[in-house]
Amino acid sequence: MSRIVDTSSSPHAKLDSVPLSDVTVDDGFWAPKVKVNRRRSLPHQWSECVRTGRIDNFRVAAGRKAGEITKHLAPDSDVAKWIEAAAYDLNAEPESPVAAELDEVIGLIAAAQDRCGYLDTSFQLQPERWWTNLDHGHELYCGGHLIQAAVACRRATGDDRLLGVVRRWADYVGGIFGPGGRPGTGGHPEVEMALVELYRETGDRSYLELCSFFVEERGNTPPVLNGSPYLQDHLPIREQITPTGHAVRQLYLCSGVTDLYAETGDTSLLAAMEKMWESFTTRRMYVTGGAGARYEGEAFGVDYELPNRTAYSESCAAIASAQWNWRMLLVTGDARYADAMERALYNTVLASVSLDGRTYFYTNPLEHDGGDALAGNRGSNRRTSKHWDHVPCCPPNVARTIASVGGLVYGRTDSALYVHLYVGSSARVETGGTAVEVTQKTDYPWDGRVEVTVSPEKKARFALMLRIPGWARSARVKVNGRKAGARPVPGSYLKIARTWAPGDRVVLDMPMPVERLVSHPRVSSNAGCAALQRGPIVYCIESADHGRADLFGLALPEKADPEAEFRPRLLGGVVVVTAGGFSRPAVPGLFAVRKKAGGRSKKVKLTAVPYFAWANRRPGAMRVWVPTA
């Protein structure tokens, strides 16, 4: 029963999720990506883990191999995320190409664990260094990832070897930290959400209490992490209402706090999270769903500081946003969180991996000048697999996210069936006192028409909750060919409550015009520019589609009338947007007096491709925000 966050017994969650194993994704968009993830990414990531010593580290720690631990930053977490990804993938396709590796590594991890319960290969053989650097040592972070991996394995296959390991670890950690033990919390949040899931999986409340302890330690006097805003230790958790410091840390922390709320119902925590989310999405989030404006500290900037070229927008931060939004959706049932999750998933998260599944972006700028990183550019326009030699936090994070997507499509309560994401798929969901077979047929995200078939085993009364995305301003819905009662409201769930019979057919039609977005004027980096979006997909223009034109000379006039067109052979099959644009006259030098800027504008046909698919052709320049004059 591999749920992606299991709120099925959480007293303060509005929604339950549907186990990955009960969902089959068979569409033209995600299914191929899940397949590439399985066949290419997972084996490649394993071999990189082996090549870079991350697997041998467990052998050395276990005394099964001579030599030294290979030094990396939090190497065990990379392996743990890979295990989690492989475990999710088993739900969709039991014939895993990495089944033997998965089995082997679990054994190695178990062997590496210290008798006391300690487990972290970076420090394993030097007990004097244990817990000496909570700020940057990543021990609780690695342990958290191992818990998530263990829970995923247990839920996927019932294999609870790793769960035993992490219970021993968590019991040991609970004996060190906590009310009776030493103060402290993890410099990189992660263990919080892991401990809540461990509690859910085992029923052992001490894990939830340990999570609560770690959350409440923040902002204490004396401080446990130097009071650092970078590490979210600057304020007590309920006063942290603005995304601050390291973006991944911030959003992982939010995920853990939201999980904690789901179990405890402490509304002051939820209130803080709601304010944090408001601040994030209305002042500090990229249109691509990316988070973290600054390279320095991989951190959030101030309000409206959203530079395009030097955007940090780490892949892991977009994943973290998706994770947090998923949890906010589960606890509140509010569609705005699904909108934000979709924005992160379909744009930045997917952009971070190449179409062939082997190379990755660590940062995701919204503009690139076309030069390579050696030229001193901050974000690269070439994905790479070299992260494995340094900090490959993103690749296995992307892998586990893609492998989990089937688990994000549907939701349930005892009286409602939720469709969160529009993905061609079928699923078995228990609601209204019966098992319901639900299927979607759709070409989403390229087309807004979705056919949902609802087949309860027996006639049953429940509500079908269809998400109406915020962009879908003229959605229409029919049930068995007849107009449904309620009016679809963008940014909410459309409730269709009725007695459902096998084969009932719902057609949701969401026209997908190309939309031209403008920014709040305080986002000065987007002044005079527009971005194109169609459905959930944010577009960009790339050099590859514009011959020899300087991409920075191109403009999209106010009156351009963009058109959408599906190109099956382009970039794995995508809808491109074309529009009548123009090439602006050159400016002599760096600055010039307006009247001298002269020369004539030339008409140019602009072709925009989905942002997530950029940098899969010849390297060049790219822009999401395009000048309008």
Next chain:
Amino acid sequence: MSRIVDTSSSPHAKLDSVPLSDVTVDDGFWAPKVKVNRRRSLPHQWSECVRTGRIDNFRVAAGRKAGEITKHLAPDSDVAKWIEAAAYDLNAEPESPVAAELDEVIGLIAAAQDRCGYLDTSFQLQPERWWTNLDHGHELYCGGHLIQAAVACRRATGDDRLLGVVRRWADYVGGIFGPGGRPGTGGHPEVEMALVELYRETGDRSYLELCSFFVEERGNTPPVLNGSPYLQDHLPIREQITPTGHAVRQLYLCSGVTDLYAETGDTSLLAAMEKMWESFTTRRMYVTGGAGARYEGEAFGVDYELPNRTAYSESCAAIASAQWNWRMLLVTGDARYADAMERALYNTVLASVSLDGRTYFYTNPLEHDGGDALAGNRGSNRRTSKHWDHVPCCPPNVARTIASVGGLVYGRTDSALYVHLYVGSSARVETGGTAVEVTQKTDYPWDGRVEVTVSPEKKARFALMLRIPGWARSARVKVNGRKAGARPVPGSYLKIARTWAPGDRVVLDMPMPVERLVSHPRVSSNAGCAALQRGPIVYCIESADHGRADLFGLALPEKADPEAEFRPRLLGGVVVVTAGGFSRPAVPGLFAVRKKAGGRSKKVKLTAVPYFAWANRRPGAMRVWVPTA
């Protein structure tokens, strides 16, 4: 004979400068600033040096006081720059308010010097640490500043006590480094230009050779500074043709290399400097003359990476640009360097100090959202004097620059008298075989009319070279009421060669329309925006002039017809620019579909003030680049 860079005997310099002591500045613009610098800044900076232990450090190092050296980064350099500033100031006004302090500190420095010649209070008492950290130890940097201070003292008053100290230091350093000694060069360039001046002042060629050695060490194999681009050690000096790494380091290095060329005539050095300058001014310089786009590393970004809000643009980097451009002007006689120097001086350098001369900006953003630094903003909109507790490199650097301005106004050769800057002043200049009294009457930079009176002691033939700034596209000139022969060409010197008689009067009239600048399209941070410039002054809009309007909602339409108006009581007396603008409708949320952005534009009168004068009223928002729609 206090020249600001003495090229009077340099075989490969085209121009000689005119000693500060031969120039009297008596205008309404600079003279008050020089006075504030003398009466407010110099005493205040001295007391800060005392308060923060920088003066006591010399006492402790000399064994005259018990206690420990107060730790700062390169603290001796701050004192040295202050000495240089105080020495320059003596040329203009012998009754210095800090004469006693100047005398005292020179004695302290002499007492602190080690018998071997070593001198740097940070390491003085720990000989085992001497020269162990060339990258970041700043020993050569501090020594270089002491040399410049010593040369300035000698030139100002003939006091050569400090010159003796720095000669002993330089002789000692020359025995350690060099062809027969150890490899290495300074991580922070500065000693290079200092050593050339020491050579000029003493005639001892070994100082020039040591400078050459330090310059040629860069980019060697094996590297002396880890091959670091940040430290300009990534390439041999002749291959360094793009501004790279730490902006102040880069531009100080350029100054030293240019000085070296002036003496050696190695044209390969000049060629590299010319390419470097082209790259700097056409791709990596702010319209305010600022340098250094990035906070991380206080460094240059890539081409066209010139963000406004997160601009680093350190005050010292603009000063460094002015210094380098001054040297390029001296060696080439090319007016474009005077243009660039003027841009840096009249905009970023002056912006870095408050009108009252006591508080400073370290960074000079081109846009500010109005929040304070505690909110996490990068650049502040409040100047401060707190730098003294950390790294106060900028305040005394600004002080020595302002104190030196009289020395930048005029130039000479044996057959020509140059007017580089238009500043109400009088000077005595030797040319055409006679002494010439030259005066300027002008309200520059507020007005482009300049009356130059040329009074040779006896009739003499020489050329008057009047700089026609790049912005002056319709300049006219009359000599004794008659049109002069040659046509003024923007960005060049207008040569008026004739036999001059006492009282000859030249009137240069440069109309100063308000100009609307646009950026090269690759400067995407300025897309859809214009900047206002009038004469050499770059303007900005500030909250203080716009009531409750959100500064980020204001726009300057293409058809606005800006007007200029002198306001004697505003900000010490400045020309403001007003224009009919409008307030754009708000955008709901962070991004919105264009058609929804609706609402009505409202007419607003825009008032722009000189950038250099921003942040002298109530703290608020500021923008140099203003949206046009």
